[in-house]
Amino acid sequence: KPVVKPVVSAEKDFTDGTVAFQSKSTWELFRAWCVFQICAIGPIVRHCDTLYMYSVKVLGARLTHLLLRKTFFEHFCAGESSQDIVPRMRELQKYNVGGILDYAAEAKDGELPETVKPIDEEETVGAPLSSRSYDYESEALCDARAQIFRVAVRGVKDTIPDGFAAIKLSGLGNPVLLERMSTCLAEVCRLYKRLADDDVNPKENYYMIDRSFKIDFETFKKGWLKMFEGKSEEELKTMFDAMDDNRDGYISYLEWSSGVKLSEINEMVRGCKHQGRLFQAALNEEEVKLYSNMLKRVQGILDLAQELGVRVMIDAEWTDIQPAIDHITIFMQRIYNRGELPIVFNTYQTYLKGMPTRVQRDLDRSRREGWRFGAKLVRGAYMVSERQKAEERGLESPICETYEKTEENFHKAIDVILAHGEDPSAGACGGAAAEVLVASHNRYSIERTIQKMAELAVRQDRVGFGQLMGMADHLTYTLARYGYRSYKYVPYGPVDEVVPYLIRRTQENSAILGSPSVQEERQMVGSELLRRLRPI
Numbered sequence: 001k002p003v004v005k006p007v008v009s010a011e012k013d014f015t016d017g018t019v020a021f022q023s024k025s026t027w028e029l030f031r032a033w034c035v036f037q038i039c040a041i042g043p044i045v046r047h048c049d050t051l052y053m054y055s056v057k058v059l060g061a062r063l064t065h066l067l068l069r070k071t072f073f074e075h076f077c078a079g080e081s082s083q084d085i086v087p088r089m090r091e092l093q094k095y096n097v098g099g100i101l102d103y104a105a106e107a108k109d110g111e112l113p114e115t116v117k118p119i120d121e122e123e124t125v126g127a128p129l130s131s132r133s134y135d136y137e138s139e140a141l142c143d144a145r146a147q148i149f150r151v152a153v154r155g156v157k158d159t160i161p162d163g164f165a166a167i168k169l170s171g172l173g174n175p176v177l178l179e180r181m182s183t184c185l186a187e188v189c190r191l192y193k194r195l196a197d198d199d200v201n202p203k204e205n206y207y208m209i210d211r212s213f214k215i216d217f218e219t220f221k222k223g224w225l226k227m228f229e230g231k232s233e234e235e236l237k238t239m240f241d242a243m244d245d246n247r248d249g250y251i252s253y254l255e256w257s258s259g260v261k262l263s264e265i266n267e268m269v270r271g272c273k274h275q276g277r278l279f280q281a282a283l284n285e286e287e288v289k290l291y292s293n294m295l296k297r298v299q300g301i302l303d304l305a306q307e308l309g310v311r312v313m314i315d316a317e318w319t320d321i322q323p324a325i326d327h328i329t330i331f332m333q334r335i336y337n338r339g340e341l342p343i344v345f346n347t348y349q350t351y352l353k354g355m356p357t358r359v360q361r362d363l364d365r366s367r368r369e370g371w372r373f374g375a376k377l378v379r380g381a382y383m384v385s386e387r388q389k390a391e392e393r394g395l396e397s398p399i400c401e402t403y404e405k406t407e408e409n410f411h412k413a414i415d416v417i418l419a420h421g422e423d424p425s426a427g428a429c430g431g432a433a434a435e436v437l438v439a440s441h442n443r444y445s446i447e448r449t450i451q452k453m454a455e456l457a458v459r460q461d462r463v464g465f466g467q468l469m470g471m472a473d474h475l476t477y478t479l480a481r482y483g484y485r486s487y488k489y490v491p492y493g494p495v496d497e498v499v500p501y502l503i504r505r506t507q508e509n510s511a512i513l514g515s516p517s518v519q520e521e522r523q524m525v526g527s528e529l530l531r532r533l534r535p536i
Helices: 026-039 042-046 048-059 061-076 086-094 139-159 175-196 217-227 233-243 253-259 262-269 277-281 285-308 322-336 355-369 383-393 403-418 443-456 473-481 495-512 516-533
Strands: 097-103 164-167 311-314 344-349 374-378 435-439 463-468 485-492
Touching (some): 026 042, 042 048, 086 139, 097 139, 097 473, 164 285, 175 217, 175 285, 233 253, 262 277, 262 285, 285 322, 311 322, 322 344, 403 443, 435 443, 443 463, 443 473, 473 516
Parallel strands (some): 164 311, 311 344, 374 435, 463 485
């Protein structure tokens, strides 16, 4: 169990370069300064994937990868294998910094994965969610990726026991299946609303659908018989009672969503009077089998994590598949978050409209169902592409209109989690205080969170702060110095297989280089470097 520490003062000096860069040698500081300068050169960043391919052809793969290893790779990554990263992890531990370990290479399939193109500054509004994205190839490749994630879990246990392993569900199953599942889940949510109200907007944002009301049996029966056939009143009463967990004569959305299984919807829709959106969204037998295979892969990873006492963060992804990821993650939290600590942490992207409400709903769910709540909060990434996709489909954008609204969501979500303290009446697990990792490079958000912790007397073992390796050291090391749980997001893997990650990191750095936090960091790196070189 983490050591419980008292809350300390919220006033911290994040601009002290001697603290921020105490772990870096002068060479490492010079390398960091060079990386920032290169990320500011637009043509190099825009064409870095092409430049990489030319370098391989002209200089050869061996020399190209040697150059990358000594520059970008060693700046943003910890090593090539679980053995190589040990010195870097011990260096982090020396300064009380934990690690979020992610194997940043995918299983070899003979092709270089597609890279992410340069993005606008406003598109990345917080710490990026993960080291890479995967493309589905085959069930065998998904099995290979599951093995890679298990290696990452063992890597955490062997090198930094208080850390996390990060996994991406789109690497463990067909994203098309995840999209189908998400559509189905959205229609099941709309069905709940339709049972009580005929006025349902089929284009309404999934996270904005009203779920705040309850349904009594007469309303349930009337709505059901309007849409389905083949059920007697007695059968409907049995269905209703099975979902009415607290026996108050009503079913809430939490009870509804827990009682309706994805694998059973195919059977349910056979009684539809009209073959509409719900009927078309139901998974077929083959898809249910693929879904089952995916769950087995995830459970294999989490079984190992539970055995070794390693916590796992499940990354958030694009909105077309996010409802399915949420569904699977909550399913896993019900299983693995009933011990002494939460094993599974969900990721919430607060650039999505309605996210604070969703966070509160999941907090309520964890308390009602008796499991420990663990979450990572991020602002989000790829804002522009999500808006473009919504516009092309004629839908309301799921993304907040402004950065200020996203930040408001981010802070509201932090507040509701911090306010979710202990409740002994809900049992040892359900009554446990919620835990959160605040993933942000924004100094104001971190200072605000610390202030809120002080106001609510929140123990420091409930809250962690995370930044990417190679970025925001002035936040990470200052937080660690004052006793806060501070983490670096630590990618690792063979240099040649991590190239897409390095390209993405360079492009994301370029995209946010104009933000105040990055400008502050770049200035601090330069000032500290000059301070060290001045005697020379």
